[in-house]
Amino acid sequence: xxxxxxxxxxxxxxxxxxxxxxxxxxxxxxxxxxxxxxxxxxxxxxxxxxxxxxxxxxxxxxxxxxxxxxxxxxxxxxxxxxxxxxxxxxxxxxxxxxxxxxxxxxxxxxxxxxxxxxxxxxxxxxxxxxxxxxxxxxxxxxxxxxxxxxxxxxxxxxxxxxxxxxxxxxxxxxxxxxxxxxxxxxxxxxxxxxxxxxxxxxxxxxxxxxxxxxxxxxxxxxxxxxxxxxx
Amino acid sequence: xxxxxxxxxxxxxxxxxxxxxxxxxxxxxxxxxxxxxxxxxxxxxxxxxxxxxxxxxxxxxxxxxxxxxxxxxxxxxxxxxxxxxxxxxxxxxxxxxxxxxxxxxxxxxxxxxxxxxxxxxxxxxxxxxxxxxxxxxxxxxxxxxxxxxxxxxxxxxxxxxxxxxxxxxxxxxxxxxxxxxxxxxxxxxxxxxxxxxxxxxxxxxxxxxxxxxxxxxxxxxxxxxxxxxxxxxxxxxxxxxxxxxxxxxxxxxxxxxxxxxxxxxxxxxxxxxxxxxxxxxxxxxxxxxxxxxxxxxxxxxxxxxxxxxxxxxxxxxxxxxxxxxxxxxxxxxxxxxxxxxxxxxxxxxxxxxxxxxxxxxxxxxxxxxxxxxxxxxxxxxxxxxxxxxxxxxxxxxxxxxxxxxxxxxxxxxxxxxxxxxx
Numbered sequence: 001x002x003x004x005x006x007x008x009x010x011x012x013x014x015x016x017x018x019x020x021x022x023x024x025x026x027x028x029x030x031x032x033x034x035x036x037x038x039x040x041x042x043x044x045x046x047x048x049x050x051x052x053x054x055x056x057x058x059x060x061x062x063x064x065x066x067x068x069x070x071x072x073x074x075x076x077x078x079x080x081x082x083x084x085x086x087x088x089x090x091x092x093x094x095x096x097x098x099x100x101x102x103x104x105x106x107x108x109x110x111x112x113x114x115x116x117x118x119x120x121x122x123x124x125x126x127x128x129x130x131x132x133x134x135x136x137x138x139x140x141x142x143x144x145x146x147x148x149x150x151x152x153x154x155x156x157x158x159x160x161x162x163x164x165x166x167x168x169x170x171x172x173x174x175x176x177x178x179x180x181x182x183x184x185x186x187x188x189x190x191x192x193x194x195x196x197x198x199x200x201x202x203x204x205x206x207x208x209x210x211x212x213x214x215x216x217x218x219x220x221x222x223x224x225x226x227x228x229x230x231x
Numbered sequence: 232x233x234x235x236x237x238x239x240x241x242x243x244x245x246x247x248x249x250x251x252x253x254x255x256x257x258x259x260x261x262x263x264x265x266x267x268x269x270x271x272x273x274x275x276x277x278x279x280x281x282x283x284x285x286x287x288x289x290x291x292x293x294x295x296x297x298x299x300x301x302x303x304x305x306x307x308x309x310x311x312x313x314x315x316x317x318x319x320x321x322x323x324x325x326x327x328x329x330x331x332x333x334x335x336x337x338x339x340x341x342x343x344x345x346x347x348x349x350x351x352x353x354x355x356x357x358x359x360x361x362x363x364x365x366x367x368x369x370x371x372x373x374x375x376x377x378x379x380x381x382x383x384x385x386x387x388x389x390x391x392x393x394x395x396x397x398x399x400x401x402x403x404x405x406x407x408x409x410x411x412x413x414x415x416x417x418x419x420x421x422x423x424x425x426x427x428x429x430x431x432x433x434x435x436x437x438x439x440x441x442x443x444x445x446x447x448x449x450x451x452x453x454x455x456x457x458x459x460x461x462x463x464x465x466x467x468x469x470x471x472x473x474x475x476x477x478x479x480x481x482x483x484x485x486x487x488x489x490x491x492x493x494x495x496x497x498x499x500x501x502x503x504x505x506x507x508x509x510x511x512x513x514x515x516x517x518x519x520x521x522x523x524x525x526x527x528x529x530x531x532x533x534x535x536x537x538x539x540x541x542x543x544x545x546x547x548x549x550x551x552x553x554x555x556x557x558x559x560x561x562x563x564x565x566x567x568x569x570x571x572x573x574x575x576x577x578x579x580x581x582x583x584x585x586x587x588x589x590x591x592x593x594x595x596x597x598x599x600x601x602x603x604x605x606x607x608x609x610x611x612x613x614x615x616x617x618x619x620x621x622x623x624x625x626x627x628x629x630x631x632x633x634x635x636x637x638x639x640x641x642x643x644x645x646x647x648x649x650x651x652x653x
Contacts, residue, residue, distance in 0.1 A: 035251075037251075040394060040401075040413045041401055041404065041405050041411050042410070042411050043413065071251060071252035072249065074249075074250070074253070074254055074261065074263055074264040075256040075264065076263040076267070077267075080245060080249065080264070082244045082245075082270070092417060142364070146619065153244070178618060178619065179618075179619055180617035180619060180620060181349045182415075207617070208618065213240070222329045
């Protein structure tokens with residue numbers, strides 16, 4: 001495996017909640033050149049995502065990710081992404097997954113293994129993450145009874161290193177549910193995982209919840225965009 | 232790279248917010264991606280928006296299709312003309328007299344040469360109606376909220392808005408450079424949380440009736456919390472003035488809280504069927520906004536033709552309370568008929584009745600079907616409302632006959648059944 005090929009990750013569950021948090025905080029996190037999407041003036045979007053991967057180039061593992069939702073890169077004639085994310089903190093359950101994420105995708109990782117559990121019920125999934133028994137986060141995403149649709153969605157993800165910014169197209173295939181019924185919840189604990197976030201300023205109810213089951217995440221090779229960071 | 236990706240562009244995943252930022256230093260770089268989406272959006276349903284009307288916005292309207300050549304005569308449930316004033320013969324006659332007396336436009340800013348006696352007469356009439364010392368007229372509802380908030384609030388102040396307030400309030404708040412925080416829709420507990428022991432100047436902004444859900448502000452609880460935090464209160468009664476309260480003064484009158492509200496905003500484009508907006512309050516507020524509300528200061532005054540027609544409309548609304556009674560009778564009839572068929576109308580209690588579809592993809596097909604069946608009903612989708620909470624927005628008017636409302640219900644129930652919604 002290397003950064004020049006499309007890599008696939010088969011997952012059982014991928015859940016995501018969109019939470020509002022202050023735009024100045026989002027701008028502190030984002031590199032220059034990326035613009036946060038604001039659902040309301042002054043509020044940006046913290047995306048909290050959890051995956052249970054059943055199979056990948058580095059085996060099975062679980063992962064929690066904090067991202068800022070950013071404006072997508074739109075170019076004439078190119079397919080449009082559903083949305084774009086800047087992941088700024090990833091926590092995984094295995095050292096192999098961590099090394100892989102850093103080396104291949106240049107994503108910042110918590111330098112320790114997390115314990116990530118998925119507690120599934122008919123109408124909700126509750127994800128808990130902890131490090132050595134110390135709580136890191138609890139995320140609940142609910143299914144309000146909407147129809148699940150088979151989809152293949154395109155996203156953009158951004159990452160960076162000393163050389164500049166990188167963009168990757170990411171495809172999510174699987175059964176999909178999305179709602180804005182505000183039934184889920186988030187609790188982020190004071191922990192290095194959430195460093196840089198003003199915890200008291202994040203809404204604890206997601207304005208949008210997404211849940212995908214039994215699908216494949218395909219991540220396309222990174223495209224270096226060094227000039228973008230200079231804007 | 233792009234060719235390797237198999238998924239097709241999914242129109243429904245995008246909206247105007249996807250095209251806010253471009254990916255280039257060229258100002259025009261965003262135009263082509265937007266145009267690609269726009270052209271597809273028109274074909275997929277957006278052509279239903281802004282179809283040109285060639286008649287009055289009365290209970291039946293003539294429309295021209297945007298994509299085809301067809302001309303349509305439809306039963307209208309989309310216009311704001313809540314009291315049917317836009318086509319009242321007395322209103323039209325008054326506007327014609329205004330045209331004869333003043334000409335087409337004011338030809339000046341209200342602080343220079345654009346104030347005419349009809350503007351002052353309308354302000355006095357509205358102040359008397361609202362039972363307030365003064366009313367300041369603005370050329371539109373949008374410019375009212377923008378000018379009011381920009382004119383009154385300053386950097387370092389705090390504006391706390393319900394998250395469903397109108398864009399004009401959001402834009403005015405941004406322009407003021409005050410700190411802006413949004414509390415969850417109609418949730419006094421979240422308002423309390425958002426105060427967060429903040430010191431300094433604070434303004435709570437709510438609406439009387441919210442335009443997308445048709446629900447009424449929980450004013451008593453919100454007033455109590457705002458007072459406890461020494462905040463001033465502004466209420467925008469765009470959709471409730473002339474409709475709620477014993478005298479039609481709005482939701483604040485309905486709850487007996489008019490004197491607890493510091494700033495009352497209304498529009499003349501909804502129940503009055505005209506154009507313009509106003510701020511009702513103290514004479515000192517009038518004087519201050521006259522000097523500092525730039526959206527008014529640097530706009531041409533409201534057309535004296537419109538002002539003349541609206542003045543007559545206000546007088547009619549005051550002397551004919553039966554119009555309001557007719558509107559509410561129509562609202563009750565419409566609700567009862569919809570309830571017979573278990574149509575989902577959300578949380579509405581007002582003359583704005585959302586017909587919940589909750590399917591962002593299918594709503595445009597259903598809207599086309601409604602139109603082909605003779606009904607003018609606009610689809611409302613994200614980002615105007617939350618994802619998967621798409622709906623049609625029914626505006627009931629006092630001008631509708633019971634027969635027209637029954638005809639409308641028959642059409643929409645038939646379409647919803649055919650489409651599998653009911």
